[in-house]
Amino acid sequence: MRRAAVLGTGQTHHRTRRTDVSMAGLCREAIDRALADAGVGWEQIDAVVLGKAPDLFEGVMMPELFLASALGAAGKPLLRVHTAGSVGGATANVATSLVRAGAHRRVLAVAFEKQSESNAMWALSIQPPFSAPITAGAGGYFAPHIRSYIKKTGAPGHVGALVAVKDRRNGALNPYAHLRQPEITLESVQASTMLWDPVRYDETCPSSDGACAVIIGDQQAAEASERQVAWIRATSMRTEPTFYAGKDHVNPRAGATAAAALWAAAGIKDPLDEVDVAELYVPFSWFEPMWLENVGFVGQGQGWKLVESGETALGGALPINPSGGVLCSNPIGASGLLRFAEAAMQVMGRAGEHQVAGASTALGHAYGGGSQFFSMWVVGRNP
Amino acid sequence: MNDVAVIGFASSDVSVTTSGVETLVPVFEAALAQAGLERRDVDFWCSGSSDYLAGRAFSFVNAVDAIGAVPPIAESHVEMDAAWALYEAYIKILAGEASTALVYGFGKGTAGELARVLALQLDPYTVAPLWPDAISVGALQARLGIDAGLFSERDMAAVAAARDDASSVETLLDRPYVAMPLREHDVARVADGASAVVLAAADRVGGRRAAWISGIGHRVDPQGFGERDLTAVPSATAAAADAGGLDGVQVTALHAPFTHQELLLRRALGLPDEVRNVAFGSNPMFSAGLSRIGAAAEEVMSGRASAAAAHATAGPLLQQNLVCVLRSES
Numbered sequence: 001m002r003r004a005a006v007l008g009t010g011q012t013h014h015r016t017r018r019t020d021v022s023m024a025g026l027c028r029e030a031i032d033r034a035l036a037d038a039g040v041g042w043e044q045i046d047a048v049v050l051g052k053a054p055d056l057f058e059g060v061m062m063p064e065l066f067l068a069s070a071l072g073a074a075g076k077p078l079l080r081v082h083t084a085g086s087v088g089g090a091t092a093n094v095a096t097s098l099v100r101a102g103a104h105r106r107v108l109a110v111a112f113e114k115q116s117e118s119n120a121m122w123a124l125s126i127q128p129p130f131s132a133p134i135t136a137g138a139g140g141y142f143a144p145h146i147r148s149y150i151k152k153t154g155a156p157g158h159v160g161a162l163v164a165v166k167d168r169r170n171g172a173l174n175p176y177a178h179l180r181q182p183e184i185t186l187e188s189v190q191a192s193t194m195l196w197d198p199v200r201y202d203e204t205c206p207s208s209d210g211a212c213a214v215i216i217g218d219q220q221a222a223e224a225s226e227r228q229v230a231w232i233r234a235t236s237m238r239t240e241p242t243f244y245a246g247k248d249h250v251n252p253r254a255g256a257t258a259a260a261a262l263w264a265a266a267g268i269k270d271p272l273d274e275v276d277v278a279e280l281y282v283p284f285s286w287f288e289p290m291w292l293e294n295v296g297f298v299g300q301g302q303g304w305k306l307v308e309s310g311e312t313a314l315g316g317a318l319p320i321n322p323s324g325g326v327l328c329s330n331p332i333g334a335s336g337l338l339r340f341a342e343a344a345m346q347v348m349g350r351a352g353e354h355q356v357a358g359a360s361t362a363l364g365h366a367y368g369g370g371s372q373f374f375s376m377w378v379v380g381r382n383p
Numbered sequence: 384m385n386d387v388a389v390i391g392f393a394s395s396d397v398s399v400t401t402s403g404v405e406t407l408v409p410v411f412e413a414a415l416a417q418a419g420l421e422r423r424d425v426d427f428w429c430s431g432s433s434d435y436l437a438g439r440a441f442s443f444v445n446a447v448d449a450i451g452a453v454p455p456i457a458e459s460h461v462e463m464d465a466a467w468a469l470y471e472a473y474i475k476i477l478a479g480e481a482s483t484a485l486v487y488g489f490g491k492g493t494a495g496e497l498a499r500v501l502a503l504q505l506d507p508y509t510v511a512p513l514w515p516d517a518i519s520v521g522a523l524q525a526r527l528g529i530d531a532g533l534f535s536e537r538d539m540a541a542v543a544a545a546r547d548d549a550s551s552v553e554t555l556l557d558r559p560y561v562a563m564p565l566r567e568h569d570v571a572r573v574a575d576g577a578s579a580v581v582l583a584a585a586d587r588v589g590g591r592r593a594a595w596i597s598g599i600g601h602r603v604d605p606q607g608f609g610e611r612d613l614t615a616v617p618s619a620t621a622a623a624a625d626a627g628g629l630d631g632v633q634v635t636a637l638h639a640p641f642t643h644q645e646l647l648l649r650r651a652l653g654l655p656d657e658v659r660n661v662a663f664g665s666n667p668m669f670s671a672g673l674s675r676i677g678a679a680a681e682e683v684m685s686g687r688a689s690a691a692a693a694h695a696t697a698g699p700l701l702q703q704n705l706v707c708v709l710r711s712e713s
Contacts, residue, residue: 001478001479002478022508023507053440054434054440054441055433055434055435055440055462056434056435056439056440057440058507059503059507060503060504060507060511061433061434061435061500061501061503061504062433062435062462062463062504062697062698063507065504065603065606065697065698065699065702065703066504066505066506066507066510066606068603068604068605068606068702068703069605069606069607069610073603074603074604074605074610075602075603075604075617075618075621076602076603077600077601077602077603077625078601078602078603078703079461079463079467079470079471080461080462080463080467081459081460081461081462082434082443082460082461082462083459083460084441084444090459094459094471094474097471097474097475097478097480098474100478100479100480101474101475101477101478102477102478103474103477117507123440124440124441237457237458237459238455238456238457238458239428239447239452239455239456239457239458240447240452240453240454240455240456241447241448241452241453242444242445242447242448244453246453253453253454253455254452254455257454257455258455369441369444370444372444372447373458
């Protein structure tokens with residue numbers, strides 16, 4: 001199979017409302033940084049893949065069409081991916097396939113969400129005919145799955161708050177993060193308002209405006225790069241229905257299957273030992289221990305123990321979400337690509353104050369829908 | 384590089400609900416039966432649809448229920464006509480990440496007021512607030528083409544008459560305008576629909592009937608109505624070149640939501656008059672382009688043509704275009 005590598009990444013400053021930029025300006029802020037980071041010019045981009053979550057979040061049908069010129073896509077091939085919350089990851093994976101197929105030398109993958117343009121809660125609450133109602137807000141949907149995890153594993157109640165403290169403090173090291181809270185403590189998280197038992201206000205992702213861009217190149221482009229690249233060792237995507245008899249919302253089969261395929265393709269036999277850092281899609285704190293188990297870093301019921309031991313903090317055996325993760329910045333359509341980009345930044349040694357020392361193998365992970373769409377990649381300092 | 388072929392195609396012109404499930408189940412069955420594959424033989428599933436057509440967020444999620452994705456499947460979705468989903472699946476096979484794929488598109492165009500919904504594809508800061516409906520926007524392009532001497536209202540009526548034997552050009556021209564210079568016959572009928580195409584790499588085609596994909600290209604033009612010559616379709620011209628050119632193509636399946644757009648496309652693609660065009664009576668959004676690929680593949684698989692070209696379009700005024708060339712030999 002042909003090799004592909006991340007040549008550079010870029011992202012916006014993520015905020016509740018980026019009223020200083022249009023959608024085009026938001027995307028360009030991320031793209032311009034990615035091009036500069038990769039040392040690549042517009043003329044070297046052969047194709048553009050744009051990902052974002054539902055169009056109702058901005059109130060524009062297929063916004064990539066009016067954004068074509070701003071994305072530098074005019075006159076070029078442009079694809080628009082939408083795989084729910086996993087879309088940022090899927091965007092990177094589709095761009096990787098374009099390079100691996102030999103279709104293009106350099107592809108720009110860009111994902112954005114400008115949630116302040118519209119009202120995400122409204123967009124998610126339309127009642128389609130003949131369908132079961134969707135609980136307004138993702139927290140209400142996922143909280144029962146978290147309660148089930150706690151019941152199944154006997155995890156102590158403070159584990160979620162531990163994740164929140166770690167991620168928000170990590171976010172304070174990331175100049176682009178929406179929420180930067182260096183002073184946050186276990187006590188302050190536990191004193192915050194309960195939203196959906198057991199998820200408290202400080203254990204919940206924000207709603208952000210933001211974008212992320214990644215330049216992916218083929219072997220020749222990677223070797224021509226003057227800077228360290230992140231070699232894409234494997235990609236993986238899996239889907240299952242929202243509901244079916246036997247669906248396990250705590251440990252979804254699609255996530256486990258995607259991870260197993262990913263590790264096999266990357267030649268990784270012991271993920272906990274061989275992966276140096278992981279960016280997991282954790283919109284509510286408790287999803288860190290749940291995903292640690294689902295992707296196979298630890299066995300069933302062991303995820304919360306790894307969190308409690310402190311090994312998922314910076315300096316631990318497996319730092320999770322050194323960027324601060326979804327808990328610190330959540331422009332939904334871009335959130336997956338931010339995970340993938342941070343994994344690349346870590347192995348390229350360009351993660352600044354949230355750099356994991358010596359990181360050479362990293363996981364980027366995203367999920368969406370009712371824990372049913374999964375996209376992942378493994379990137380490495382070496383091919 | 385793997386050779387890739389179309390080995391199955393099915394479509395439907397009905398849609399029960401906006402989820403697509405009820406329509407897609409029999410379409411999958413028919414396409415897989417033609418391909419001689421079982422559901423579990425499909426390595427990769429890819430679809431195209433639109434939340435704005437369904438009037439709800441995450442509308443593609445329920446369509447997964449039509450697949451039976453237990454155990455989990457490798458799957459992706461584009462918020463585009465499914466012709467572009469076929470391109471994504473084609474790339475997956477070329478990259479060696481899959482050997483077979485089922486691509487599907489669906490949409491319930493009649494669920495809302497399509498011409499008004501499509502206004503929301505336009506620049507949200509400067510154009511969409513004016514709510515220019517898609518037919519009025521199309522009329523601007525037709526007027527520019529007529530004024531440039533590229534075609535006449537009679538030529539447009541001839542396009543409509545060619546797909547409907549019951550109508551003569553004279554009777555069509557006697558009818559009133561819906562948005563001058565467009566008459567009812569110039570505007571593709573809004574329709575519901577779904578379609579599915581099965582792809583296979585060369586080593587999985589075996590002795591099956593196959594239409595080999597010799598090339599696919601797709602490009603997008605700037606959207607701003609003042610940013611390009613609206614009587615030219617540079618993205619279609621470039622897409623055809625990317626697809627390896629249309630040499631030897633005997634039949635085309637063009638996706639033209641307006642009669643004048645078929646005329647513009649024939650010019651942009653450099654199609655000689657003797658190239659036959661498969662007639663379509665309607666525009667089932669998000670499956671229409673994929674169905675053009677399926678129809679062109681049928682022309683090749685049936686032996687009626689040794690080479691066929693399919694075209695798909697998206698966005699206002701032929702902004703984005705895809706060309707897929709299919710041949711009887713790999």
